[in-house]
Amino acid sequence: MKISGAEAVIRCLLAEGVDLVYGYPGGAIMPVYDEIYKFQDQLHHVLVRHEQGAAHAAQGFARATGKVGVAIATSGPGATNLVTGIADAQIDSTPLVCITGQVGKHLLGSDAFQETDIIGISTPVTKWNYQITEAHEIPEIIAKAFYIARSGRPGPVLIDITKNAQFDELDFSYEKCTGIRSYHPKPDLNLQKVQEAADLINNAKKPYIIFGQGIILSEAEEQLKRFVEKSGIPAAWTILGLSALPTDHPLNVGMVGMHGNYGPNLLTNECDVLIALGMRFDDRVTGNLATYAKQAKVIHFEIDPAEVDKNVKTDVAVLADVKEALTALIPLIDKKAHDSWHNEFKEKYKIEFDSVINEELNPTNGKGISMGETMEMINKHSKGDAIIVSDVGQHQMFACRYAKFNSTKSNVTSGGLGTMGFALPAAIGAKMGKPDREVVAIIGDGGFQMNIQELGTIFQSQVPVKIVVLNNEFLGMVRQWQELFFDNRYASTNMINPNFIAIAQGYHIKSRKVTEREDLDAAVEEMMASKDSYFLEVMVEKENNVFPMIPTGASVSDMRLS
């Protein structure tokens, strides 16, 4: 069957099970858009307002569903606008396929109109990228793109297609990619290593689990739960591991990292065996590496060999898909309870509750609404069933510290890259991927204005997301650092904001502003009950800080409570 390259692109997407793409048209991608028009009953294209929005929406979709997100853009500025989202997906291991148009092959390298070297630009931030210059390459390359994006440690792939390749014809046939000889996405599980890990765990007095996004990516939530319950080992999560184990699970002790919980950080330096499951010892988790878990034997379950011994020297590395590894490990583990060890976490939690959490959730002294109590109110009305999409900053830390989750793939946030502007478009993708779930975006007044244009997408595509802006009229996290480390010199962190309610109303989005504590409950209830999208602005205490905190470069043992 002879078809155009552009039609082949669409047929490839359909063959990969894609029925939803985010994008923005432009000159060099017009042949593909012409086919999007023809195939609109099979492939839903969501017109965003900026290509960065397309990338983040595709990420939100991928994170909430576990499927590959797809974003489409034109050459030049269209392609470069995707880059932040691609970089975010790379560092947070999110499967994306980005398709960009490119000038015709004969114009490559000539500085033609809207030509940019997107292959060169995207190389450091993609798992793989490829420039298609001939139509016949399209099926094989797109098949590889999807295979690479979703297999092993997932990541973003960018496929750049010259305009001639979109116009030219090819004999179309599609075969899914099942392997690439130079690429081994899943290391073979070494049972000897699993046994070594089991021996260490069974002999440990104070074993401690930290689980990361690897659990979610390999869908090992059930195995994690069984492992934790059988072994009785306290388990903490990294920011991207959040929701892999229900937050109210009795063995779930909280979050590690800079603004994580007190016990999980301090006790990292008291455990005797540290079991890292699908996490990568990011510096925001470890603090000063020279003083991180030096007393412990470290077992690292990891799919990406490049992560082993990168930051923390391991005693036993189990290189494998974490689901396979845990499945093999569980039968080898002795049933235990570790009660006194758990009590240490409880004692530390009591300290944190008394000095931080209680005041955050029940502010006194006439203080304004806190971000933490807003999160509690959302918990009350979501009952822990919502997908929470957070942006970057103080509100993100409050969201991740206080949100309740009953089920997995429910915490969508920009972890590694810390991309302000992520949440609004990512919430669009999460909601479209999981239309039956409630999706609540938690955003600061700064980040909201970084991709505020996506309100237009929410309006045009009628995406019923709930948007909560926690407005403290500051770039709060930077302001907090200025207060703590730069002698209160608030350089460019105060925000003079527009009338957000009027803006939301301009997009015909139902909206409400809360300034008084007594209105919060009713407002959140109204928002959660709304069938349509809803914008809730909460004016919060201006100069609240997120605590506890491990200052940059400090040890996890030196976490500050105030």
Next chain:
Amino acid sequence: MENKMFTISVYSENNVGLLNRISGIFLKRHINILSLNVSESEIENVSRFVIVVNTTEKWVQNIVGQIEKQIEVIKAFYHVDEETIFLESAIFKIASNLLFDERQIQNIIKDSKSEIVTVSREFFVISKSGKRSEIEELYAKLKPFGIMQFVRSGRISVSKEKMQISSLLEVL
């Protein structure tokens, strides 16, 4: 950990853009590549990179891991000098009259075990393969007479141990 010379060998598919991807890993860590050579390997359609860097063993381990995880890289290794047989090549272009006016030059060429590649009326070209120090020694000896052009290649090396590439490729 102290800095040392490491030779990184990378076996890869022969694809456009891979060099950029690999060099980017060094760029990201602000490491200067001392020498780089890309050629065919012993396996058809498989390229071999030989990259020399001066860094710590910890970093070279991390870098090799990050190189290996590139989709089109089949396998990467690193070695210290004692574990490899390595050499570089250099070409010297020298004015022909010196061959007759400065009799010593003929002895220098003979002693250095270099080869005369070509001789014309205006210039002659000699090539020398060997260790960096041997090439530098030859350079120092020829310099006083005047060198018209000089160029030295990157390091090429083979390891003393086996590098199991063919068997890796047979898996798929």
